[in-house]
Amino acid sequence: MEVKKVFLAEDEMPRQWYNILADIKMNPPLGPDGKPVGPDALAPVFPMNLIEQEVSPQRWIDIPNEVLDVLCIWRPSPLVRAIALEKYLDTPARIYFKNEGVSPPGSHKPNTAVPQAYYNKVFGIEKMTTETGAGQWGSALAFACSQFEIECKVFMVRVSFDQKPYRKSMMEAWGSQCIPSPSSETNAGRAALEKDPDTPGSLGIAISEAIEAAVSDQTGKTRYSLGSVLNHVMLHQTIIGLEAKKQLEKIGEYPDVVIGCAGGGSNFAGIAFPFVYDKINGKDIDIYPYEPAACPTMTKAPFVYDHGDTARYTPLLPMHSLGHAFVPPPIHAGGLRYHGMSPSVSQLVTEGIIEARAANQLEAYQAGVIFAKTEGFISAPETNHALAGVIEEAKRAKDEAKEKVILFNWSGHGLIDLEAYDKYFAGELYNFVLTEEEILESEKVFEDFPKPQLIKSR
Amino acid sequence: MEVKKVFLAEDEMPRQWYNILADIKMNPPLGPDGKPVGPDALAPVFPMNLIEQEVSPQRWIDIPNEVLDVLCIWRPSPLVRAIALEKYLDTPARIYFKNEGVSPPGSHKPNTAVPQAYYNKVFGIEKMTTETGAGQWGSALAFACSQFEIECKVFMVRVSFDQKPYRKSMMEAWGSQCIPSPSSETNAGRAALEKDPDTPGSLGIAISEAIEAAVSDQTGKTRYSLGSVLNHVMLHQTIIGLEAKKQLEKIGEYPDVVIGCAGGGSNFAGIAFPFVYDKINGKDIDIYPYEPAACPTMTKAPFVYDHGDTARYTPLLPMHSLGHAFVPPPIHAGGLRYHGMSPSVSQLVTEGIIEARAANQLEAYQAGVIFAKTEGFISAPETNHALAGVIEEAKRAKDEAKEKVILFNWSGHGLIDLEAYDKYFAGELYNFVLTEEEILESEKVFEDFPKPQLIKSR
Numbered sequence: 001m002e003v004k005k006v007f008l009a010e011d012e013m014p015r016q017w018y019n020i021l022a023d024i025k026m027n028p029p030l031g032p033d034g035k036p037v038g039p040d041a042l043a044p045v046f047p048m049n050l051i052e053q054e055v056s057p058q059r060w061i062d063i064p065n066e067v068l069d070v071l072c073i074w075r076p077s078p079l080v081r082a083i084a085l086e087k088y089l090d091t092p093a094r095i096y097f098k099n100e101g102v103s104p105p106g107s108h109k110p111n112t113a114v115p116q117a118y119y120n121k122v123f124g125i126e127k128m129t130t131e132t133g134a135g136q137w138g139s140a141l142a143f144a145c146s147q148f149e150i151e152c153k154v155f156m157v158r159v160s161f162d163q164k165p166y167r168k169s170m171m172e173a174w175g176s177q178c179i180p181s182p183s184s185e186t187n188a189g190r191a192a193l194e195k196d197p198d199t200p201g202s203l204g205i206a207i208s209e210a211i212e213a214a215v216s217d218q219t220g221k222t223r224y225s226l227g228s229v230l231n232h233v234m235l236h237q238t239i240i241g242l243e244a245k246k247q248l249e250k251i252g253e254y255p256d257v258v259i260g261c262a263g264g265g266s267n268f269a270g271i272a273f274p275f276v277y278d279k280i281n282g283k284d285i286d287i288y289p290y291e292p293a294a295c296p297t298m299t300k301a302p303f304v305y306d307h308g309d310t311a312r313y314t315p316l317l318p319m320h321s322l323g324h325a326f327v328p329p330p331i332h333a334g335g336l337r338y339h340g341m342s343p344s345v346s347q348l349v350t351e352g353i354i355e356a357r358a359a360n361q362l363e364a365y366q367a368g369v370i371f372a373k374t375e376g377f378i379s380a381p382e383t384n385h386a387l388a389g390v391i392e393e394a395k396r397a398k399d400e401a402k403e404k405v406i407l408f409n410w411s412g413h414g415l416i417d418l419e420a421y422d423k424y425f426a427g428e429l430y431n432f433v434l435t436e437e438e439i440l441e442s443e444k445v446f447e448d449f450p451k452p453q454l455i456k457s458r
Numbered sequence: 459m460e461v462k463k464v465f466l467a468e469d470e471m472p473r474q475w476y477n478i479l480a481d482i483k484m485n486p487p488l489g490p491d492g493k494p495v496g497p498d499a500l501a502p503v504f505p506m507n508l509i510e511q512e513v514s515p516q517r518w519i520d521i522p523n524e525v526l527d528v529l530c531i532w533r534p535s536p537l538v539r540a541i542a543l544e545k546y547l548d549t550p551a552r553i554y555f556k557n558e559g560v561s562p563p564g565s566h567k568p569n570t571a572v573p574q575a576y577y578n579k580v581f582g583i584e585k586m587t588t589e590t591g592a593g594q595w596g597s598a599l600a601f602a603c604s605q606f607e608i609e610c611k612v613f614m615v616r617v618s619f620d621q622k623p624y625r626k627s628m629m630e631a632w633g634s635q636c637i638p639s640p641s642s643e644t645n646a647g648r649a650a651l652e653k654d655p656d657t658p659g660s661l662g663i664a665i666s667e668a669i670e671a672a673v674s675d676q677t678g679k680t681r682y683s684l685g686s687v688l689n690h691v692m693l694h695q696t697i698i699g700l701e702a703k704k705q706l707e708k709i710g711e712y713p714d715v716v717i718g719c720a721g722g723g724s725n726f727a728g729i730a731f732p733f734v735y736d737k738i739n740g741k742d743i744d745i746y747p748y749e750p751a752a753c754p755t756m757t758k759a760p761f762v763y764d765h766g767d768t769a770r771y772t773p774l775l776p777m778h779s780l781g782h783a784f785v786p787p788p789i790h791a792g793g794l795r796y797h798g799m800s801p802s803v804s805q806l807v808t809e810g811i812i813e814a815r816a817a818n819q820l821e822a823y824q825a826g827v828i829f830a831k832t833e834g835f836i837s838a839p840e841t842n843h844a845l846a847g848v849i850e851e852a853k854r855a856k857d858e859a860k861e862k863v864i865l866f867n868w869s870g871h872g873l874i875d876l877e878a879y880d881k882y883f884a885g886e887l888y889n890f891v892l893t894e895e896e897i898l899e900s901e902k903v904f905e906d907f908p909k910p911q912l913i914k915s916r
Binding site: 002003004005007009010011069070072073074080084102104106143146147165166169170172173174175369372373375376377378415416418419421422425 | 542601630
């Protein structure tokens with residue numbers, strides 16, 4: 001019997017998050033006037049303690065005990081060796097993954113939902129708002145808010161709200177309210193409904209609604225929460241990679257390759273940033289975020305200043321972007337259908353510290369089915385993109401006859417996303433490839449914006 | 459920070475199952491002629507190696523390495539202390555649970571699906587058939603068969619097939635075939651369809667179809683598989699309780715109370731039997747199977763000889779039974795809607811070694827919602843019945859000001875059963891209580907059968 005899983009005891013859990021801002025230099029976010037945005041400008045949207053964390057230059061940031069207590073519901077997550085997958089691929093590579101599907105909502109998202117709810121609570125906030133597309137983030141925040149007894153309202157893109165009723169049920173089981181967006185509760189929602197009463201909604205509109213619902217609360221006790229992109233979100237997710245590093249150490253391993261799927265960037269950052277730190281400090285290691293070929297933010301779009309949302313409520317962020325008005329093709333990995341990319345992940349790409357890659361929808365599902373039949377677990381559509389990358393790297397290791405160690409983030413299970421597997425088996429899933437013209441067209445929206453500097457951090 | 463979870467390393471995993479047949483005496487199963495059924499009579503249905511296990515008197519039975527390798531995909535499962543639940547209930551009790559929701563299909567069912575698939579494979583079987591109601595068992599066998607490259611066909615009760623399309627998708631992701639029952643593929647199915655083309659189907663018909671599909675395969679390479687009730691199924695599940703015992707030992711604890719929900723009896727047996735062994739050997743410990751009040755097999759029905767299925771294909775089994783023609787009220791815990799009870803669990807009840815209890819549907823869901831808001835995980839409808847029992851016991855401990863240790867089996871998550879939570883919140887769930895008359899009426903079917911002896915094992 002070969003050992004498949006490495007556990008950490010709770011007292012071996014990391015007690016600090018790793019903050020990559022200590023090790024890279026970045027362009028600042030800009031306000032409407034083109035000047036850097038100060039913390040105060042964000043105060044109506046986020047609680048000040050999270051804003052401070054967003055801009056902190058401190059390399060190691062303590063994880064509060066109250067946060068650890070809740071993370072311990074499912075953390076430390078198992079590190080699993082994918083022995084059956086290795087055998088199936090007949091590869092000399094040793095493949096390890098972090099199983100982030102063991103959390104109550106089934107994904108990595110609560111790693112940041114829990115500290116965000118905690119910091120809001122400490123700041124005296126009584127209600128949080130957010131948006132959700134496919135529902136992983138909304139259900140994670142609902143779970144976290146229930147732990148800290150915070151009211152929570154989730155604006156869920158209507159088409160997903162109708163297609164995935166179980167996500168709403170999960171949020172309600174945790175005591176949250178989940179309503180379809182656009183709704184008649186906000187100006188942004190009413191405007192969208194007036195324009196098209198039958199609109200399927202969009203993440204852009206839902207973000208606008210959630211921000212508006214937070215800032216318009218006259219009591220000042222409501223704040224908005226975002227599940228990816230921002231620095232503090234990446235920070236909270238680093239517990240994944242920090243645990244993985246300890247677990248690999250226990251068995252005398254260190255990765256040659258680190259892989260995560262990337263939409264806004266948070267699950268990738270979670271597993272990768274602690275290894276990026278090693279790479280900056282001289283380790284020889286390849287780090288690949290895998291994005292969908294249908295939404296090729298890092299692999300096809302430029303590094304620019306652009307808004308994080310369609311409605312242009314957010315500051316201008318320095319990032320790879322397909323343009324804030326870009327509507328990604330309807331791939332089933334809803335969590336990867338984002339026009340931009342976390343500024344810190346984007347900065348690492350521009351510096352060549354990490355190398356972005358893309359996977360097509362069909363190869364992603366093919367990889368997911370191989371994984372289900374070997375390692376047993378059914379993966380989220382997003383996670384399948386990481387799996388496509390893992391299989392690509394494992395085959396390369398075979399071709400090169402190299403005993404590589406591959407580490408990847410199994411960011412969540414797909415038990416609530418099974419209709420896409422049905423379509424895959426029925427031959428009803430397709431690859432979407434954008435033309436150069438489509439990409440150039442969608443990029444027009446940021447033509448007149450300031451341009452970020454190309455910074456080398458060292 | 460209090461420690462919430464106790465892990466076992468893979469090399470600490472139990473290497474043998476505990477077989478309760480070594481410690482209790484039981485009435486034999488009877489054939490149509492009223493005489494004990496020999497192993498040969500079952501040979502067309504089950505492979506001989508499993509039949510031998512079914513009747514083995516050996517107390518400890520080795521777990522094959524090939525089985526351990528697959529169980530290691532998710533086992534040993536975490537033992538979790540429900541600290542937040544304890545605080546919520548303000549109880550002096552310390553509450554621990556085994557998290558069986560971490561398996562790929564999300565329940566305890568693969569603990570027996572995996573060894574069953576393995577023994578079939580070793581015996582040269584190439585195809586397995588089974589039935590499933592709500593779908594937990596069918597998806598577990600599909601997963602297990604994919605691990606051993608066995609073809610698998612699941613007859614799923616039509617009403618569930620239509621209501622829970624995700625279960626079929628899971629089975630297909632693992633390469634199995636799942637068809638609605640009644641089907642036109644078997645005599646039993648065709649007869650049912652002829653009688654009522656719009657029938658919602660039943661577990662009774664689905665069992666008949668699955669057995670018929672197995673025994674009618676002329677190649678002799680197909681066998682049937684059952685996910686509960688039988689001795690070898692209880693045996694395989696004891697890994698849960700054996701792990702729990704080791705985990706509790708690590709932290710110097712031993713349970714005063716052990717609780718599991720019970721439909722056919724397997725998840726209850728899994729956690730309880732290793733402690734029944736201790737009780738038989740002098741330990742002071744209370745062991746409670748919780749069944750639904752709507753299907754009160756142990757708490758209201760007699761210990762008799764009855765068939766395990768509606769179509770009367772199975773031998774007569776000595777068990778508590780509401781009658782093989784009994785159709786349980788439509789509670790949402792599909793896995794507990796069974797007219798009978800595992801003979802070994804039934805024997806323990808008749809001897810007074812364990813004490814059966816019942817929970818109503820509404821108190822079960824109320825308990826599930828409390829658990830979701832404290833411990834974070836959303837439970838399967840079946841599991842909620844165990845939770846109702848745990849909360850009852852924890853409150854009793856408070857009333858008696860006793861520092862009891864309560865151990866229960868968290869048999870699975872409810873992420874594919876969320877529509878029942880919706881109904882609960884909408885006030886559309888009800889308690890079903892059978893009248894004495896209804897019970898007496900349903901018991902008429904076994905009036906003329908032989909009666910089992912009331913055996914005292916020691």
